[in-house]
Amino acid sequence: MIRLTQYEFAKIITRKSVYLALAGLLVLLALYACFGHPGPLNGTSYYKPYEGAITEEKVQAAQDQKQSEGYSEEKNQNRYGVFYDISIFSPESIKNYARYDDSGNVMERTVTVSEIHYNKPLGYLLEYIDQFGVLFMMIIILLGLAPVFAEEYARGTAALLRSSKRGRSQVVSAKLMASMLYVVLCVILFTGVNLLIYWLRFGNLAGADTPLQSVGMYFQGFYYDFSPYRLSAVQYYGVQLVTHLAGSMIFGCIVLCISALSSTSFVAMVINVAIVGVPYLAFDVLNFNPGWAKWIEEFSFSTMMRVTRLFQTPASYSVFGLELSYLNLYMIIMAVVTIGVVFGMYRTFRTREVFS
Structure with missing residues (x-):
């Protein structure tokens, strides 16, 4: 066989x-x-100063940085990605963002991202x-x-x-x-x-x-x-x-x-x-x-x-x-x-x- x-x-x-x-x-x-x-290059150095728990200070720093430097997806995404991530997973964003299932019910997050890495x-x-x-x-x-x-x-x-x-x-x-x-x-x-x-x-x-x-x-x-x-x-x-x-x-x-x-x-x-x-x-x-x-x-x-x-x-x-x-x-x-x-x-x- x-x-x-x-x-x-x-x-x-x-x-x-x-x-x-x-x-x-x-x-x-x-x-x-x-x-x-x-x-897609190594972006570790851009994330290093912001790694860890998402705090109000980091959220504010991300908002300020994006506004001051004119954040755009067409620009260096590794450099600005950390600010985007912080904004997406900030407590305010999570609170105000909802996704719905096929029946129209709000889906609950089983795991909430609270740190940036x-x-x-x-x-x-x-x-x-x-x-x-x-x-x-x-x-x-x-x-x-x-x-x-x-x-x-x-x-x-x-x-x-x-x-x-x-x-x-x-x-x-x-x-x-x-x-x-x-x-x-x-x-x-x-x-x-x-x-x-x-x-x-x-x-x-x-x-x-x-x-x-x-x-x-x-x-x-x-x-x-x-x-x-x-x-x-x-x-x-x-x-x-x-x-x-x-x-x-x-x-x-x-x-x-x-x-x-x-x-x-x-x-x-x-x-x-x-x-x-x-x-x-x-x-x-x-x-x-x-x-x-x-x-x-x-x-x-x-x-x-x-x-x-x-x-x-x-x-x-x-x-x-x-x-x-x-x-x-x-x-x-x-x-x-x-x-x-x-x-x-x-x-x-x-x-x-x-x-x-």
Whole structure:
């Protein structure tokens, strides 16, 4: 079984399209990290005099500084970011700012930021999965896994495999394990390159022990300020990576199942792009947001790969009288879908003989 898995893994990683995509996407990642933002440089020295508890003196100093120097997001964001952070998390701002859930109720802060610390490097690391990481994994998984079963049909080897001693189940298991190993290695590769780039870019990964709620994604967008989870920045980074990996593996299972149902790799690719890519393009890129399609956005497969929405704000659903958090309900649905997809993949490859 191990040798069979090794053989299937070698078939995946020796595809030229995978290497070309990896090279192109890693170059784009480096360009995005270096030029995608106006000034992601080490800003520790600007934050150092203001670190610690947010006091009235610091709030006043931040207001005076912003007024006197004409604060603008287009200017040096590391220098003025500390004043922006202090203003956002000052007691007055928190008191006067409210966010509402889908039912129109005011959301309560589980964790209130009361101190200022430099944690911008972590913000960029969290952002990469939310944006570029999803695109990277979708493309790499599609190119690597869409041909896994469809290629056997196109070459006419599917019938031969099924008639062999291990063809009905063990071949499918080997393909599944090899595919999941491929997904894991791609996530590790992308994560390692991303860490290296931002370590070199910032010179540090400061702020690892600061609250998640104080981390600014897109430099000054505090996406997690109402998050109900009491996690430090580095703890959430670990949670984000694990969740992203799990979502990528679920997507990989879906791609394999569609591949088992498709007569060619191209057909499998098109169907998978429609299933996962279209909702991502519509909701995340084009901001398509009609009320009737809200459930598609909330429970799409790309949501787990992107991660942010699952931990961003408190939300709950009533299912047969049982109150479930958004995170728990989403994980239950994905678990059921994954079991069904894997079962369907085994059954399809074992029983389907002819493709038209």
